[in-house]
Amino acid sequence: MGMTGPGYPANLPAPQQxxxxxxxxxxTIVSFVVLLYIVELFDSLTGHRLDDNGIRPLETDGLWGILVAPLLHANWQHLVANTGPALVLGFLMTLAGLSRFIYATAIVWILGGLGTWLIGNVGAHCPYVGVQCETNHIGASGLIFGWLTxxxxxxxxxxxxxxxxxxxxxxxxxxxILLGVLPGTLGVSWQGHLCGAVxxxxxxxxxxxxxxxxxxxxRSRTSPPYLTS
Structure with missing residues (x-):
C-alpha cells in the first residue's frame, strides 16, 4: 500500500511506452488487407453482388462507388495480385506517420475515385459498334498507384x-507497374490507375x-538583405 506525505514520494503512474x-x-496495413479478404469472402458467398457497386463513370448512382470500389475485387486472383503491393507500399506509407498515412489515403481514395468517375469511360473497348460503353471500376489498385507515386x-x-x-x-x-497508367490491357482500369497516381x-x-x-x-532568415541604389 503506497503512502504520501512528508518523507514519502508521491505515487506517480508508470509512464506508458x-x-x-x-x-x-x-x-494497420495488415488489418486493412484482412478487411479486403473479408469483403471478398462475403462477396464470393453472395454471388459477387457487391461488385455492381463499383465506380460507374458519369452516373449519379456510380458516385457511391467512390467510397467502396477500393474494397471490391472481381475475384480472388484480382485480390491476390493486389495483396503484395498493398502490404509493402502501405507499410512504407505508414512510416511517414500514421496521421499522414490516413490523410494521404483519404486524398487518394476520394480524388482518385472522383477522377475515375469523370474519365472512366474514356477509351473503353465496346463490342458493339455505335453503342456507348458503360464501365464499372473496382479494386484497390488505384489506391496502390496513389501510394506508389x-x-x-x-x-x-x-x-x-x-x-x-x-x-x-x-x-x-x-x-x-507505372506503365499501368497507360491504356492497352483489356479489362484493366488504366483510368483508375492514372487518377490514383495523380x-x-x-x-x-x-x-x-x-x-x-x-x-x-x-531560407528567408539566412538570405542576405537586399540593398538598392
Missing part, C-alpha cells in the same frame, strides 16, 4: 534524405506543407 512506428504501421515524390518535397532513399528504392522495385502526387505535395514552409522560413 509508445509502440514503435513500424509495429503500429504493420498492424506518393512515396516516389514525397521525399523530394520534404528534402529528407531517408524519404528520398525510400522513393528511389520504390522506383527501382515497383517503377515498372492523386498520390497531390497528396504528397499537400502533406509536405510543414517541411516546405519550414524550409522557406529558414
Amino acid at each position: 509508445k509502440r514503435p512506428v513500424w509495429v503500429v504501421g504493420g498492424v 506518393f512515396l516516389l515524390v514525397f521525399g523530394f518535397f520534404t528534402r529528407k534524405v531517408w524519404e528520398i532513399v525510400v522513393g528511389v528504392i520504390v522506383l527501382f522495385v515497383y517503377g515498372g 492523386a498520390g502526387v497531390i497528396a504528397a505535395y499537400v502533406l509536405s506543407s510543414p517541411e516546405r514552409k519550414a524550409r522557406e522560413l529558414r
Whole structure:
C-alpha cells in the first residue's frame, strides 16, 4: 500500500511506452488487407453482388462507388495480385506517420475515385459498334498507384534524405507497374490507375506543407538583405 506525505514520494503512474512506428504501421496495413479478404469472402458467398457497386463513370448512382470500389475485387486472383503491393507500399506509407498515412489515403481514395468517375469511360473497348460503353471500376489498385507515386515524390518535397532513399528504392522495385497508367490491357482500369497516381502526387505535395514552409522560413532568415541604389 503506497503512502504520501512528508518523507514519502508521491505515487506517480508508470509512464506508458509508445509502440514503435513500424509495429503500429504493420498492424494497420495488415488489418486493412484482412478487411479486403473479408469483403471478398462475403462477396464470393453472395454471388459477387457487391461488385455492381463499383465506380460507374458519369452516373449519379456510380458516385457511391467512390467510397467502396477500393474494397471490391472481381475475384480472388484480382485480390491476390493486389495483396503484395498493398502490404509493402502501405507499410512504407505508414512510416511517414500514421496521421499522414490516413490523410494521404483519404486524398487518394476520394480524388482518385472522383477522377475515375469523370474519365472512366474514356477509351473503353465496346463490342458493339455505335453503342456507348458503360464501365464499372473496382479494386484497390488505384489506391496502390496513389501510394506508389506518393512515396516516389514525397521525399523530394520534404528534402529528407531517408524519404528520398525510400522513393528511389520504390522506383527501382515497383517503377515498372507505372506503365499501368497507360491504356492497352483489356479489362484493366488504366483510368483508375492514372487518377490514383495523380492523386498520390497531390497528396504528397499537400502533406509536405510543414517541411516546405519550414524550409522557406529558414531560407528567408539566412538570405542576405537586399540593398538598392
